[in-house]
Every structure is written in structure tokens, then in C-alpha cells.
Amino acid sequence: xxxxxxxxxxxDLTVNVIPLGIILFFVAAFVLMNPFGGLDFYGRVLxxxxxxxxxxxxxxxxxxSGKAIAGDEKRSAVFFQGQATMEGAREKxxxxxxxxxxxxxxxxxxxxxxxxxxxxxxxxxEDAxxEVxxxxxxEVxxxxT
Amino acid sequence: MEITGQLLLTVxxxxxxxxxxxxxxxxxDWRSYTPLGAGGGAVGESGYxxxxxxxxxxxxxxxxxxxxxxxxxxxxxxxxxxxxGLMVMxxxxxxxxxxxxxxxxxxxxxxxxxxxxxxxxxxxxxxxIAAFSNYLIxxxxxxxxxxxxxxxxxxxxLLPPAALLIWAGFFPLxxxxxxxxxxxxxxxxxxxxxxGNQMNVGVDLMLLGLHLSGVSATMGAINFIATIFTERxxxxxxxxxxxxxxxxxxxxxxILFAFPLLGSAxxxxxLDRNFATTFFAVEGGGPILWQHLFWFFGHPEVYILVxxxxxxxxxxxxxxxxRKLFGFKFVVYSTLAIGVxxxxxxxxxxxxxxxxxxxxxxxxAVSLAIAIPSAVKTFNWITTMWNGKxxxxxxxxxxxxxxxxxxxxxxxxxFLASIPVDLVLHDTYxxxxxxxxxxxxxxxxxxxxxxxxxxxxxxxxxxxxxLAKAHFWLWMIGTNVTFFAMxxxxxxxxxxxxxxxxxxxxxxxxxASLGAFMLLVGGIxxxxxxxxxxxxxxxxxxxxxxxxxxxxxxxAEWDWFKAKRETSLAATDGGEDVKADGGQEIDxxxxx
Numbered sequence: 001x002x003x004x005x006x007x008x009x010x011x012d013l014t015v016n017v018i019p020l021g022i023i024l025f026f027v028a029a030f031v032l033m034n035p036f037g038g039l040d041f042y043g044r045v046l047x048x049x050x051x052x053x054x055x056x057x058x059x060x061x062x063x064x065s066g067k068a069i070a071g072d073e074k075r076s077a078v079f080f081q082g083q084a085t086m087e088g089a090r091e092k093x094x095x096x097x098x099x100x101x102x103x104x105x106x107x108x109x110x111x112x113x114x115x116x117x118x119x120x121x122x123x124x125x126e127d128a129x130x131e132v133x134x135x136x137x138x139e140v141x142x143x144x145t
Numbered sequence: 146m147e148i149t150g151q152l153l154l155t156v157x158x159x160x161x162x163x164x165x166x167x168x169x170x171x172x173x174d175w176r177s178y179t180p181l182g183a184g185g186g187a188v189g190e191s192g193y194x195x196x197x198x199x200x201x202x203x204x205x206x207x208x209x210x211x212x213x214x215x216x217x218x219x220x221x222x223x224x225x226x227x228x229x230g231l232m233v234m235x236x237x238x239x240x241x242x243x244x245x246x247x248x249x250x251x252x253x254x255x256x257x258x259x260x261x262x263x264x265x266x267x268x269x270x271x272x273x274i275a276a277f278s279n280y281l282i283x284x285x286x287x288x289x290x291x292x293x294x295x296x297x298x299x300x301x302x303l304l305p306p307a308a309l310l311i312w313a314g315f316f317p318l319x320x321x322x323x324x325x326x327x328x329x330x331x332x333x334x335x336x337x338x339x340x341g342n343q344m345n346v347g348v349d350l351m352l353l354g355l356h357l358s359g360v361s362a363t364m365g366a367i368n369f370i371a372t373i374f375t376e377r378x379x380x381x382x383x384x385x386x387x388x389x390x391x392x393x394x395x396x397x398x399x400i401l402f403a404f405p406l407l408g409s410a411x412x413x414x415x416l417d418r419n420f421a422t423t424f425f426a427v428e429g430g431g432p433i434l435w436q437h438l439f440w441f442f443g444h445p446e447v448y449i450l451v452x453x454x455x456x457x458x459x460x461x462x463x464x465x466x467x468r469k470l471f472g473f474k475f476v477v478y479s480t481l482a483i484g485v486x487x488x489x490x491x492x493x494x495x496x497x498x499x500x501x502x503x504x505x506x507x508x509x510a511v512s513l514a515i516a517i518p519s520a521v522k523t524f525n526w527i528t529t530m531w532n533g534k535x536x537x538x539x540x541x542x543x544x545x546x547x548x549x550x551x552x553x554x555x556x557x558x559x560f561l562a563s564i565p566v567d568l569v570l571h572d573t574y575x576x577x578x579x580x581x582x583x584x585x586x587x588x589x590x591x592x593x594x595x596x597x598x599x600x601x602x603x604x605x606x607x608x609x610x611x612l613a614k615a616h617f618w619l620w621m622i623g624t625n626v627t628f629f630a631m632x633x634x635x636x637x638x639x640x641x642x643x644x645x646x647x648x649x650x651x652x653x654x655x656x657a658s659l660g661a662f663m664l665l666v667g668g669i670x671x672x673x674x675x676x677x678x679x680x681x682x683x684x685x686x687x688x689x690x691x692x693x694x695x696x697x698x699x700x701a702e703w704d705w706f707k708a709k710r711e712t713s714l715a716a717t718d719g720g721e722d723v724k725a726d727g728g729q730e731i732d733x734x735x736x737x
Binding site: 066087 | 382475510
């Protein structure tokens with residue numbers, strides 16, 4: 001249990017903790033401030049129910065999905081999205097190690113585009129492929145229009 | 146006498162259906178089918194040589210192959226998009242003048258308005274997503290096909306009759322007029338109460354058509370849930386499931402809970418209309434009951450439509466950023482969060498109805514909370530692009546357009562979540578502008594990103610990039626011109642759903658119509674480009690047309706495409722199909 005919900009997983013789950021926190025904030029606010037106190041009790045129950053039901057449901061789903069995803073990460077090889085069934089796909093940690101090694105300049109640059117955010121790679125090569133344009137070079141008459 | 150006539154009709158219909166079944170059994174050897182998408186031709190004695198599929202129209206009527214069904218969904222959605230688009234062009238033409246000079250009748254405008262909404266949401270939105278998911282998910286998760294291929298086919302074939310029923314009022318049928326209830330079908334108008342003409346059978350037919358489309362969506366959803374849970378390849382663990390499949394899984398869960406409810410509410414409405422029940426009558430359940438039931442379906446429907454396009458963008462955008470998706474798991478968890486929270490916000494559509502103010506406050510709270518997961522995704526997309534090696538291909542442009550429009554659509558939506566703001570802007574064009582930024586600016590843009598991105602995968606050919614870029618820019622500018630003008634109209638107090646308006650709104654309405662015209666031109670270019678390129682576009686010359694291997698960003702469906710190309714080259718030994726374009730020097734990896 002503690003193994004599955006380690007620091008990294010908890011960090012991933014913060015994304016759902018924020019909406020939970022917002023709902024909690026409003027629960028507290030509505031408990032403290034009740035400008036419609038003169039109305040029936042049933043509406044008050046509904047008001048709280050409408051907040052607690054999504055809160056509980058989201059908490060349960062976050063726990064279950066976190067357990068499934070983080071558990072599978074611990075149990076089996078992890079790939080980047082869409083690559084698990086590809087032949088010769090590298091595992092996530094292998095790619096990350098390569099990137100790290102490149103960043104520290106320890107590895108030969110085998111994969112220069114591994115997504116290194118530390119280096120300034122920002123370029124927008126909008127026209128990089130202008131010179132060969134399928135519409136133009138091509139003899140099938142699709143490009144005539 | 147009457148009963149005899151009905152009996153006769155029933156017997157005739159039964160005989161007809163038997164005849165159809167017999168015909169299908171004759172023309173098709175059902176046992177020849179195999180759920181394998183490719184390479185399954187050697188199995189069984191189909192009598193079709195190396196091909197497992199029959200030829201011509203019979204193939205499309207009888208197919209259970211997920212890829213074929215995906216293409217059927219795509220074609221269907223395109224037709225619906227054209228119909229819905231032409232309807233709204235008539236409406237925008239009408240709105241160029243403050244009176245009804247163009248269409249000549251506000252009634253016709255109301256019919257177009259109703260049908261445009263329902264067509265775009267139910268006949269275009271859901272099916273175009275099903276097109277992508279049917280074609281791609283089995284490929285990406287390593288499944289042979291969908292878990293229930295025949296149910297998959299049935300789910301699609303329920304849609305054409307649904308469209309015919311929904312559009313029935315526009316056909317030249319005696320005594321049938323189109324529904325004018327707007328897509329929300331609020332009672333008592335939709336119950337046919339009062340002196341209006343909404344007791345007409347055209348409304349009943351539309352409700353039945355909607356019901357049918359809901360049944361179709363539910364069948365599809367069950368299929369996707371079963372497929373993703375049980376048919377994944379061994380390596381595709383939950384940690385390895387791609388983001389598009391996650392969004393489809395979540396969407397299917399939403400459909401499973403939302404659409405049956407819509408179906409039930411529609412049946413109740415039909416009973417009110419035809420059998421004098423009082424579910425939504427003032428003396429019975431009350432008109433507000435309809436709004437609760439409708440929006441309990443209707444708000445999750447928004448996420449049913451937007452989650453998979455978010456998945457497409459999360460899947461495609463990193464490919465042209467030269468990076469992996471930033472915070473992949475953030476996107477997954479926030480998708481699931483949206484899935485749950487979407488069922489807790491329905492009454493924010495009803496702030497102005499006079500419901501208990503304490504309930505309104507709760508709905509406001511959850512509506513504000515649900516903005517977080519959507520915003521998280523937006524930051525993930527931006528961060529993925531940050532410092533990336535951007536390639537501004539057409540799919541990438543549409544992804545960036547999606548993010549841009551989604552921000553405007555999202556931020557305008559957050560304001561509406563706040564009760565005091567909503568009470569001012571409710572039922573104005575501000576709301577129309579807000580949700581069109583989402584449905585057109587975001588959802589449709591993501592659909593286009595997907596269409597251009599996977600066009601080479603599906604057709605083996607390239608589209609014309611100049612036309613594609615013209616399409617993008619016309620749509621990007623057109624979307625913002627049209628819908629920002631609507632936001633401003635809303636601030637000015639222009640109410641929605643009206644065929645006529647006060648003269649002071651004329652300029653902004655004309656600007657909106659100009660933008661819509663740009664969308665029309667862009668749409669024509671898109672259809673032309675796709676149709677012509679499909680038939681005679683230059684063939685792709687490698688299994689990695691987007692050069693994704695270079696950045697280690699290739700994915701399973703392109704791996705499948707590569708394998709398919711190699712297999713077909715080997716099988717035909719460089720045969721006719723390949724030879725036709727084989728001699729050309731097309732450096733296709735430079736096209737986009």
C-alpha cells in the first residue's frame with residue numbers, strides 16, 4: 001500500500017486533490033455561512049449531499065485509479081503512451097536515463113531529440129519542409145488545384 | 146377491420162424481414178468472418194481468395210471489421226456535419242437582417258435551430274469520435290478487434306434511421322413539420338402543450354430518432370469498456386494505456402450512465418405527449434423535472450463530446466513538439482476527475498429557473514471545481530510545446546488552434562459557473578459564443594487534427610497541404626470572428642434563439658455571419674481536399690510518414706501501418722497497386 005502510494009504517485013494525484021480541496025472549502029463555507037437558514041432542512045441535506053457525493057466519488061476513483069496505474073508501474077515494464085506493443089520500443093526509464101545522460105554530457109548523443117527541456121531547442125521550423133512539397137513534386141494530379 | 150389491416154401490415158413486415166435475412170444469408174458467408182483485422186484471410190473457407198472481405202457495397206453493409214466501421218462512422222459524421230453546417234448557414238444568412246427578410250419565417254428558423262443543435266451533437270459529434278475510436282483503439286492497445294464486433298456494427302447501423310427520424314420534419318411528408326423545441330426540448334413546449342404546433346408528429350419522430358442514437362451510443366460504450374478492459378495486449382497495462390484510450394474509456398463510462406437516462410426521459414416525454422401522462426405537466430412532476438433529467442444527461446454529454454478530442458490533442462500534439470506529453474499522468478487523472486465531477490454540475494444550466502438557492506450554491510461549487518482538471522490539461526499542452534521542436538504541420542496547427550479556442554471557451558465558461566454572472570448572461574448570445582468555442586473551436590478542431598494526422602494511415606496517401614493550411618486559417622479566423630462576436634452580442638443583451646432582433650445588434654450579427662461564411666469556405670476546401678486526396682493523392686512512401694522515429698515518438702498504430710505496407714508489398718510482390726506510383730520520387734516525409 002505504502003509502496004504503491006509513494007511520493008511520486010502522491011504528487012501525480014495532487015491534480016485531483018485540488019478539486020477535492022475546492023469542494024471541501026465550499027462545504028466549510030456553507031456550514032459556517034447559511035444565509036438561507038429559514039428554509040427547510042431537506043434542502044440543507046440536499047445542498048451538502050450535492051457536495052459530498054462528488055467528493056466521495058472522486059476520492060474513491062482517484063484512489064482506485066492511482067492504485068491500478070501506480071501498481072502496474074511497479075509490477076511491469078513502463079513505456080511511453082502508445083508504444084507498449086511496438087517492436088523494439090524502449091522502456092520509459094531507459095529513455096529518461098538517456099536524456100539525463102545527455103543533459104550531463106556523459107553519453108554519446110544517440111537520441112538528440114529525446115525531449116531535453118534543459119537545452120534551448122526552441123525552434124519553429126515551419127518552412128523546413130518547404131523545399132519538397134508533396135503537392136508540387138508529385139506527378140499524380142492531386143496538386144493541380 | 147382496422148385490426149385486420151394492422152395484422153396484415155405486421156405479417157407483411159415480418160415476411161419482409163425474413164426476406165432480408167434470407168438475402169443476407171445467401172449473399173454472405175457469415176462464417177468466413179474472422180475478428181482479425183489483418184492477415185486473417187487464411188482462416189476459414191471464404192472463397193474470396195486472399196481477401197477476407199466481400200467486394201463492393203456488400204462489404205460495407207456486412208462488415209464487422211473495426212476499421213471499416215470506423216470509416217462508416219466517419220462518413221456518416223461528415224454527412225451530418227455538412228447537413229448541420231448548411232442549416233446553420235441558412236440561419237446566419239437570416240441573421241444578417243434584423244427582421245425575417247431572408248428566410249421569410251421565424252418558424253423555419255426555429256426548425257433549423259433545433260435541428261442544427263441535435264444534428265451537430267448527436268449525429269456529428271458522437272459519431273466522429275466513434276470513427277476515431279473504432280479505427281484506432283484496437284490498433285493502439287493491441288487488440289484483434291473490438292470485444293463484440295457484431296454489436297459494433299449494429300451500433301452503427303442504428304444511426305442512419307436515427308438521422309432520418311430526426312430530420313423527418315424536413316422531408317416532404319404530409320402533415321409532418323420539423324420540431325421547433327431547440328435541442329434542450331424543454332417542457333411544456335416540447336410536451337405539445339398550448340396553442341403552438343409542437344404536438345405535431347415531427348417532434349415525436351425526432352424524439353424517437355434521438356432515442357435510437359442513444360441506444361447506439363450506449364452499445365458502443367459497452368463495447369469500448371469491454372474492449373479496453375479485456376482485449377488489451379499483455380504489455381498494455383494500466384500504466385501503459387495511451388491517453389486517447391483513457392479518454393474513450395472515461396467517455397464510455399459517462400455514456401453508460403448518461404444516455405440511458407436520456408432514453409428514459411425521452412420515453413416519459415413521449416408518454417406525456419401521446420398517452421396523457423403527467424410526468425412533466427404542471428399538475429404532475431412539473432416542467433422543471435424535465436430540466437433536471439435532461440441536464441443530468443446533458444452536462445455529462447458535454448464531456449462525452451470533449452474528452453476524446455482532448456485525448457486526440459494529448460496524443461497528437463507531442464508528436465509535433467518533439468517531446469513526450471508533459472505530465473502524462475496528470476492528464477489521465479484529470480480526465481477521470483472530469484468524468485466523476487461532470488455528474489455533479491447539471492443544475493448550473495438551471496440557475497435562472499428559481500430552484501432552491503442552496504442547491505444553486507452547491508452546483509456552483511462543483512462547477513468551479515471541475516474547471517481545475519480542464520485547466521490542468523491546458524497547462525500540460527502548453528508545457529509540452531514549451532521549448533519543444535515544433536513542426537507546424539496541419540494537424541499540429543489544429544491542435545494549437547484547439548488549445549487557443551479551448552482557453553477562450555473555458556474561461557468564458559468559468560464565468561458562467563458563477564451564479565451572479567450567470568443570472569445576467571443566461572439565455573444570451575454569450576452562452577452561445579461560449580459553447581461554440583468549445584464545440585466548434587475545440588472539439589471540431591481536434592477532430593480535424595485527427596483527420597489530417599491519420600489521413601496517411603487510413604488512405605495510404607497524402608492530402609494537399611496548402612489546401613489543408615488554408616482550411617485551418619479560414620477556420621481559425623472564422624471561428625474567432627463568429628463566436629467572439631457572439632460573446633459581445635451576449636454582453637449587449639442579445640437573447641439567444643431568436644430569428645429577429647433589435648437593429649442595434651445588426652453589425653455584430655453581420656460580423657458573425659461573415660465569420661460563418663469563412664467557416665463554410667474552409668469546410669468546402671476540407672471536403673474537397675479529403676475526397677480528392679483520398680482518390681488520387683500522392684502515396685506515402687514510408688511506414689513512418691510523419692518521421693516520428695527520429696524523435697522516438699512513434700506509436701503502435703503507425704507500427705501496424707508499417708507492417709501492413711510491408712505485408713502488402715510482399716503479398717503483391719510489387720504488384721499493380723504499388724507499381725502505379727512506385728516509380729515516383731516523392732519524399733513524402735517532407736509533406737504534411
